[in-house]
Amino acid sequence: MVEIRKPIKVNEAISRVFEFSIAGEVEHVPIEQSYGRFLGEDLIADHPVPPFDRSPYDGFAVRSVDTVGGSRTNPIYLQVVGEIGAGSVFSNTVQENEAVRIMTGAQIPEGCDAVVMLEVVKEVWMDNKPHIELKREVRENDNISFAGEDTKKGAILTKKGTYINPGVAAVLATFGYKQVPVSRKPKVGIIATGSELLELDEALQPGKIRNSNAYMIYSQVMRAGGEPIYYGQFSDDLDTCFQQVQEAFRKVDILITTGGVSVGDYDFLPAIYERLSANVLFNKIAMRPGSVTTVAEKNGKLLFGLSGNPSACYVGFELFTRPIIRTYLHAFHPFLKKEKAILGSDFKKANPFDRFVRGHLSFQEGKLVATPVGLDKSNVVSSLAEANILILLPGGTRGYEQGMEVAVILLEDQEGTTLDNFVQTEINSRRSQRHG
Amino acid sequence: MVEIRKPIKVNEAISRVFEFSIAGEVEHVPIEQSYGRFLGEDLIADHPVPPFDRSPYDGFAVRSVDTVGGSRTNPIYLQVVGEIGAGSVFSNTVQENEAVRIMTGAQIPEGCDAVVMLEVVKEVWMDNKPHIELKREVRENDNISFAGEDTKKGAILTKKGTYINPGVAAVLATFGYKQVPVSRKPKVGIIATGSELLELDEALQPGKIRNSNAYMIYSQVMRAGGEPIYYGQFSDDLDTCFQQVQEAFRKVDILITTGGVSVGDYDFLPAIYERLSANVLFNKIAMRPGSVTTVAEKNGKLLFGLSGNPSACYVGFELFTRPIIRTYLHAFHPFLKKEKAILGSDFKKANPFDRFVRGHLSFQEGKLVATPVGLDKSNVVSSLAEANILILLPGGTRGYEQGMEVAVILLEDQEGTTLDNFVQTEINSRRSQRHG
Numbered sequence: 082m083v084e085i086r087k088p089i090k091v092n093e094a095i096s097r098v099f100e101f102s103i104a105g106e107v108e109h110v111p112i113e114q115s116y117g118r119f120l121g122e123d124l125i126a127d128h129p130v131p132p133f134d135r136s137p138y139d140g141f142a143v144r145s146v147d148t149v150g151g152s153r154t155n156p157i158y159l160q161v162v163g164e165i166g167a168g169s170v171f172s173n174t175v176q177e178n179e180a181v182r183i184m185t186g187a188q189i190p191e192g193c194d195a196v197v198m199l200e201v202v203k204e205v206w207m208d209n210k211p212h213i214e215l216k217r218e219v220r221e222n223d224n225i226s227f228a229g230e231d232t233k234k235g236a237i238l239t240k241k242g243t244y245i246n247p248g249v250a251a252v253l254a255t256f257g258y259k260q261v262p263v264s265r266k267p268k269v270g271i272i273a274t275g276s277e278l279l280e281l282d283e284a285l286q287p288g289k290i291r292n293s294n295a296y297m298i299y300s301q302v303m304r305a306g307g308e309p310i311y312y313g314q315f316s317d318d319l320d321t322c323f324q325q326v327q328e329a330f331r332k333v334d335i336l337i338t339t340g341g342v343s344v345g346d347y348d349f350l351p352a353i354y355e356r357l358s359a360n361v362l363f364n365k366i367a368m369r370p371g372s373v374t375t376v377a378e379k380n381g382k383l384l385f386g387l388s389g390n391p392s393a394c395y396v397g398f399e400l401f402t403r404p405i406i407r408t409y410l411h412a413f414h415p416f417l418k419k420e421k422a423i424l425g426s427d428f429k430k431a432n433p434f435d436r437f438v439r440g441h442l443s444f445q446e447g448k449l450v451a452t453p454v455g456l457d458k459s460n461v462v463s464s465l466a467e468a469n470i471l472i473l474l475p476g477g478t479r480g481y482e483q484g485m486e487v488a489v490i491l492l493e494d495q496e497g498t499t500l501d502n503f504v505q506t507e508i509n510s511r512r513s514q515r516h517g
Numbered sequence: 518m519v520e521i522r523k524p525i526k527v528n529e530a531i532s533r534v535f536e537f538s539i540a541g542e543v544e545h546v547p548i549e550q551s552y553g554r555f556l557g558e559d560l561i562a563d564h565p566v567p568p569f570d571r572s573p574y575d576g577f578a579v580r581s582v583d584t585v586g587g588s589r590t591n592p593i594y595l596q597v598v599g600e601i602g603a604g605s606v607f608s609n610t611v612q613e614n615e616a617v618r619i620m621t622g623a624q625i626p627e628g629c630d631a632v633v634m635l636e637v638v639k640e641v642w643m644d645n646k647p648h649i650e651l652k653r654e655v656r657e658n659d660n661i662s663f664a665g666e667d668t669k670k671g672a673i674l675t676k677k678g679t680y681i682n683p684g685v686a687a688v689l690a691t692f693g694y695k696q697v698p699v700s701r702k703p704k705v706g707i708i709a710t711g712s713e714l715l716e717l718d719e720a721l722q723p724g725k726i727r728n729s730n731a732y733m734i735y736s737q738v739m740r741a742g743g744e745p746i747y748y749g750q751f752s753d754d755l756d757t758c759f760q761q762v763q764e765a766f767r768k769v770d771i772l773i774t775t776g777g778v779s780v781g782d783y784d785f786l787p788a789i790y791e792r793l794s795a796n797v798l799f800n801k802i803a804m805r806p807g808s809v810t811t812v813a814e815k816n817g818k819l820l821f822g823l824s825g826n827p828s829a830c831y832v833g834f835e836l837f838t839r840p841i842i843r844t845y846l847h848a849f850h851p852f853l854k855k856e857k858a859i860l861g862s863d864f865k866k867a868n869p870f871d872r873f874v875r876g877h878l879s880f881q882e883g884k885l886v887a888t889p890v891g892l893d894k895s896n897v898v899s900s901l902a903e904a905n906i907l908i909l910l911p912g913g914t915r916g917y918e919q920g921m922e923v924a925v926i927l928l929e930d931q932e933g934t935t936l937d938n939f940v941q942t943e944i945n946s947r948r949s950q951r952h953g
Contacts, residue, residue, distance in 0.1 A: 113747065115736075116740070133723060133724065166712060168712040169712070169713075169724055188723060238902075239902050243902065246736065246902065246904075246905075247733050247740060247831065248831075248902040250732050250735065251733035251902075252902055254728060254732035254733065255729040256727070259717040276603060276605070280695075282695045285568055288601075288603075288604055289604050291690055291693055296548050296549070297683050299686065300681070300683035304552070395687075418880075420883070421880070439684075444856040444857070447856070447857040447859060447922065448883055449885070465684040465687065466675050466684040466685040466688055468684050495929060
């Protein structure tokens, strides 16, 4: 007898899983290895920026009081008593009618309160000593970058959970983080099921196909920021399978299986959840593809039973597993960003369920355009490689036409969004109208 | 005497550098390590997809001829003579009035030419044998996925130079690429100059700042797909510097220096280019920031003399160095994608030169909106971490207002564009009009 499962709504499923999200530990890595990781602590300024009053230009540091009355007809002459390269300091105090040559970034010398740019003075010799000729008045504080004007000491520069891009790396370096606190990557175990699956180096056999889901998920885990661990393929024997799952589950932070969650005779996962005494959060979702996606938890640790169908597997990971990985990494925006776009081509399939279609996002005249990929069957395999979005097509329609507004989920974006925003955007898309 | 340099246009500079772009070698890595790399060869289908005629559904494989005349009032009965799980094959030929239970993905048995879905039949027992009752006619080829209908054997699935995302990984696995041909990462040497620079673990000293450019560039090289090698900071001594540069230059595919390219007394790079007998392509560009960016080549190998100013250094890398790295990786779109966006806030600075402003791209109601970051000086350091675009503001204006159309360069995008497209979009942005 075939078991009857009651489907739940996608957003309800997402919320149920997300209740079990937890943040992981923090470790330290050298700054050179920090690119692409997530900050494990708030990044604090250990000094003001600039750290001292400095010159933003090449020029001369002067005392503004000495320039009073300077004009085209009444040039002022100041004796140049020294030179400050970037990184060096002027050891004396500058006296009346003196100036000091100063390089960009160098510290303003004692006694001076302004900088004049190189271009506005003339260097001259008087009494066998170098002088500058200045034909204008200079005001106090002219051309000075003041200590702390960019950043105060103690300020939070970048928040915990931020993706470390080159700009963040620069900030880390500026504040002396030779070792960077980063979120530890969750260990994400992957087990493939399906007796039709061949490993990659096996020759094709009648009725069998190569296991592509495991390696796809492996890359998706890396993109999400986790550490994938592939435990290979399931045995055909339920007892052995159970041992495999139990052992892997103990070693990882998150376990993913692909396939075996349907109600067919070879679908072992439901039995395994039962033996594990895992709490099945749901085993049917009102969505396509991926309706059989099952998520279970035991002692707060999650088991993702993704579909064996490649598209369903891909979508299930991004909707359900990715936010859990990103939360583990302390990201405050663990969900993929959802935006509005114009549909770039017709999608005529009648659609009783919410559908997530892999698509390609392009920009046309400053607007987002979403085009489904993989619909042309003659090219289905390679076009999936072009997918950088999921197009969300809410159910209950006879199909969608080019030019209509749809919600899209950005797969390559690092910024992300919150659960609330993620769920909200879907509601908006249901109210979408044609813009054709 | 200060040397007078003649500035060239940005696009002219980009084109001059790009003439020296070369593609690198190919190496093989295990598929698990291929995520984020670039394909070193075209990816070819070694078998058709599907590899055999198969069932897209759970159901029964039948001979359509046996169903002729079937209807609600005239049910057809077929004896179920076997069962095919995914991955197994049916060894006999199906005979008249026989059917075989078949799972999703399993191979169509000999003799059958159609599949009926599980839901449309009733399983019954007749003469102590399992049968199905079918109340409709089935046509030849109904519910069969034919061998090769997705992909023909020998087809190019993904082109050389493609960024390996999870979809590409799935394709690689499907076609048995346990070892993946990827483009070798170019070794990109980094040397920081500036006697004001402290290493990250040094305590702050009067007049000195920590070296942030080297670590920023280190991350930018990684984002571009290169292998960064940090050679530390320049000595203050020209002879030692020359040795450092010469030695590093020999070991790498591309060499980057930061700082030391101005016309100041401590700017050693011009002298070093001369001693190296390197051909300086340009040493002044009509752009802000980064006007002193200098690029030289020797025997076709490039030396990038980026500015010591962090913003200028960042911009110089993305405009000039990144396309060279991506071409080395065989990417057919080595330039960052340039798109149109609406300016999200005023940028009032008068602007005689083309300006590249770090900004943040967001999407509002399906449109691209570009907002400059780091203008608010009180937050300049941390806001640079938010930059995911460069906003291109062509020179010759009195400033830009919120709502105007601008060109933006997408820093986190993996798709990229060609030199022609990159240059073209700039021209369009000069014709931009207000959309306020």
